[in-house]
Amino acid sequence: MSFLLLKGLHVTCAVTSYTLFFLRGIWSLRDSPIMRQRWVKIVPHVVDTLLLVSAIALAISIRQYPFVDAWLTAKVAGLLLYIGLGLVALRYGRSKAVRLFAWLVAQAVFAYIVLVAAQHNPAPFFAGK
Ligand code: HEM
Numbered sequence: 001m002s003f004l005l006l007k008g009l010h011v012t013c014a015v016t017s018y019t020l021f022f023l024r025g026i027w028s029l030r031d032s033p034i035m036r037q038r039w040v041k042i043v044p045h046v047v048d049t050l051l052l053v054s055a056i057a058l059a060i061s062i063r064q065y066p067f068v069d070a071w072l073t074a075k076v077a078g079l080l081l082y083i084g085l086g087l088v089a090l091r092y093g094r095s096k097a098v099r100l101f102a103w104l105v106a107q108a109v110f111a112y113i114v115l116v117a118a119q120h121n122p123a124p125f126f127a128g129k
Contacts, residue, residue: 003061006054013051018110020044021086025103028090052079074122078113082106 001009020043027034034040059065059072066072085106093099115124 001057003058006057006061010051010054010058013047013054014114016047017044017051018107020047021106021110024090025099029096029100029103070122071116071120074116075113078109078116082109082113085109 024035024040024044026032027040055075064072066076085102088102089099089106090103093102112124116122118124
């Protein structure tokens, strides 16, 4: 698969993952029955798996790796944080306030990952690399 196609798949999965996370947060906070639909339990996992597989394939194709190149280390750390906050927001948060807070912070972390990706820089808020 060409690099551009792989990157297109990766970015499409990132957008879809964010959209599904955003919607599931709203449905969960509103106790919507949509959360109990079968596809809602399956599709996000498929998308997130593809996101990760395409991430690994991209890293291999540009020969840059987490724990070697700081921007990719930052992306992996961000992804782990995003997953953890997602679990609190959608499953383990004890109150709606906690779940709402985790949902909002997870979105900030997601935005950070996108900025890191766009600039190849683990500190995208600062100039330079
Ligand atoms: C929620 C998780 C992730 C999101 C939202 C995300 C988002 C993105 C976006 C938007 C781009 C395109 C950047 C651009 O060209 O402007 C990108 C590229 C890329 N991502 Fe991710 N990514 C995620 C996870 C990861 C992880 C964990 C890795 C580490 C293995 C990774 C490796 C890469 C690589 C190697 C590229 C190609 C950079 C290039 O064009 O040179 N991504 N990612």
